[in-house]
Amino acid sequence: MSKKILVMPGDGIGPEIVAEAVKVLNAVNKKFDLGISTDEALVGGSAYDVHGDPLPEVSLEKARAADAILFGSIGGPKWDTIERDKRPERGLLRLRSSLGLFANLRPAILFPQLASASSLKPEIVSGLDILIVRELTGGIYFGQPRGIRVENGERVGFNTDVYNESEIRRIGRVAFELAMVRDKKLLSVDKANVLEVTELWKEVITSMAAEYPEVQVSHMYVDNAAMQLVRAPKQFDVIVTGNLFGDILSDEAAMLTGSIGMLPSASLDENRKGLYEPCHGSAPDIAGQGIANPLATILSLSMLLRYSLERADVADVIEKAVEQVLEGGLRTADIWTEGCRKVGTAEMGDAVVAALG
Template identity: 65%
Template sequence: MSKILILPGDGIGKEIVAQAIKVINSLNDNNDMGMSLEDGLIGGAAYDETGSPLPDETIKLAKNCDSILLGAVGGPKWESLERNLRPERGLLGIRSELDLFSNLRPAILYPQLANASSLKSEIVSGLDLMIVRELVGGIYFGKPRGVEIKDGERFGINSATYYESEIARIGHSAFQIAQKRGKHVCSVDKANVLEVCELWREVMEEVSKDYPDVTLSHLYVDNAAMQLVKDPKQFDVIVTSNLFGDVLSDCAAMLTGSIGMLPSASLNKNNYGMYEPIHGSAPDISGKDIANPLATILSVSMMLRYSLNQEELAKKIDIAVIKVLDKGYRTADIAFEGDKVVGTMEMGDLIVEALES
């Protein structure tokens, strides 16, 4: 039996996670999965109830579960809080506590949504790439950091730091994923101006020697951003640092037509994972039954594939999503004239129906 911690979080998190739970319940009922669910708090919802964006109880629950399904965190309601109490600190904190260093962000363009992309269909049709982002190091966690008074004015500092061991382990993660895909890793850095990136490139070259069947190439991050827009299908697996991965993965998301379609996984060395859509809490549409739950549902597919070793059930979810899209059903963010526009809850019901048909 697998135990899953459910962390709906804030904004639309509760709505979209509710649809993913429908999918999990269907898999339990029809495939004898025996997945049990535990509920927990994170982000602004956790702060409102406990005074902390990451309560000790949530960490305890996480360490006693096999994986985590997260909705989203944050919102303007909590922006005036001290930095260490803001919802996003809960997200960064749980990643660090569980050492979830390998963030997998696929960018897949479903053929049914080719018109939703901002690029010409011939540029993006058939897109299927994976961004592997280092998640618990780099400038988001490096020290020293902060804002102080220096020479009579405010002075801000953040430190981009990596140990070679941190670079090596994300490199191994990327190469192992590439072995199951197109056998090409592109490492993205800024080695022409940053010493930490010089080390990044050196270590990636060293790691590549363990994977002679995989080709390694390098791009500076500015060129990588340009290439993602110019010729995205040249990429198979992109591996990069925390900051660069944050930016490039959102850029890649828009190639697919909607950020509401893309799941993600954050894994530790034992493939324990936290699974979540890459989008935010979207407080402006919270409670309106219009949020797209497909990224969250596809995050369950990734959970089955990478943490629970249930590849066939993962494929069932993927196929169910394709079936529903084939029938013309869309949430508002991916809808065009002639599509059948449905709400969050109905989309969840349609996926369950396709799963069980």
């Protein structure tokens, strides 16, 4: 059966890195006769420039019709001064919300060839394999009321961090089920000693543990979790947390792997339709220079095949190809170390395609 993938390159380095992932997609599509068709749509600043909207209706309709979305990056200083609800980031938030993409999966896996590129000692991070499950459509990023108003003659900014029990239970179930197919260890991160919203979070996750007796469940305050990630990261397997904490912790975990340019992500709905994107941003300072690392986007494609298209076999082939390229000593600037060969975006993509056989 034919599957439709929507390609949304976005802004900054987005078009460059997505182009390399599409090379890989075309190669595996032909090699494994996957029957995948692709379409493309504007999102973010590039969409605003054309349509005056970071998520025009034509792009949203294409996203709804697709089986999965391969996404690049959005934003940049060019759009920092436009009205807030028209900024590129609002387009991505609306896309996630409109498609019900509530479960964000962010793996932090250290390829053995990059142990020396991590900011931590190799013995601390060697063999690292963490999966952060972040709730994506609730919490403080979406809560109401929000805004900036004048009180007593000065401006006051305010946001609302809110979760209902069903939202917590929904993301909790995803995390428990993923823990079941990994090492059966689940850490829930909260700030229940200060924030009532995360007190409820902790209560709900605790109540779910009885449904998964094989999973070892623990809880940790977010400040301690942040410290433990750099002290002894290999103690963790699956981590589940809310939108704000997940955003911060997953970027921290990225540096354990050597570069945020190595981290893919998946954002899934209840039926595993997903949006797949690298964890890094649009990096406008290097856009157009052909030096961005495309591996996080290529690994995001691997996640797309694994979760939305249910082709774990093809995902494995892509991941092995990436490892083979790294074993061969090829590095983009962000992961380069002495003794390796520095390559650009396109050369790295071509090398992965070649390694596919």
